[in-house]
Amino acid sequence: MPHDPAEFDDFPDALAADLGRLYRADVTASPAVDQAILNRARAHVAGRKRTLLLRRVAGAAAAVILITAAVIPTISRNRPPRAPVARQLIYDLNADGAVDIRDALALQRSIDAGRAGAHDMNGDGVVDKRDVDAIAMIAVRLDKGVAR
């Protein structure tokens, strides 16, 4: 009678026991190995936690800046001209008192030359074309009537 492949309850206990003795090796990790593995894991988890926190803070800051830049045109429409909002200066990379396409180009040139520095405009942890685009977007919004 063919053996039913679905049932293996009749596997000999003695065979299972001997297989266990043969293959279930009595090996233990040294305390030094334990500690090395755990220390590296903790360092990794702590490092990722810090990075995540920094990204969240940067992201929140960028969001505040973008929202403020969008709201300023409404607020300032009925107010007398005033000095540029301090937050806009973050995007004023060439420090000419205005945020425009020239700032976006300045960042692009810096990236191309490998001198991107700390201009992570969108808070994603890297300085690349997306940060150039972020400045360009702000410049366009500011062009639509924000005080300079």
Place this chain on the structure above:
Amino acid sequence: MPPPTDPRSDLDLVAALNAGDAAAFDALYYRYRDRILRLAYRFTANHADAQDVLQETFSYLYRKFPAFRLTASMTTFLYPVVRNLSLELIRKRRAATTTSADLLEEMPGFAAAPDEAHARADLAAAMANLSPEHRQTVLLRFVDDLTMEEIAAATGVPVGTVKSRLHHALAAMREDPRVRRYFAP
């Protein structure tokens, strides 16, 4: 020194780790350390290599965080990692044995009475006579106590294939004069 046994499930420990609780990794480590080490030793037959594989396996695991999703049992998830790391190590060291004597030297518990040693050598040789897939399936089921579903998930084959491999492995062992005695009524 291992901490007191953590009552949290693997899923809860994974969630805690994803949330940045580094201590949850300690619990996972001590929960699976010995099993991983034994499995690595089974592949590598070398204490130092097994400890290397242990370190690499847990390095692989903690690098998965903080976005890790455990969709199967931890054993099922880690088995292919241990296997692949072990095989990579073996390929580097070119360790291969096929004779009963060689197998006997590698097997734990070798230092036994002559009759017992002879019996173990026979069993080791009979196991070596199985294909790698059949041998692996037998060991996962009857030494590591994995269920059919866990074996299927760990080895990447359907449950039906696992059952078929077990069926053929046992049939081969029943016919092998070196271990036929286990199946005598």
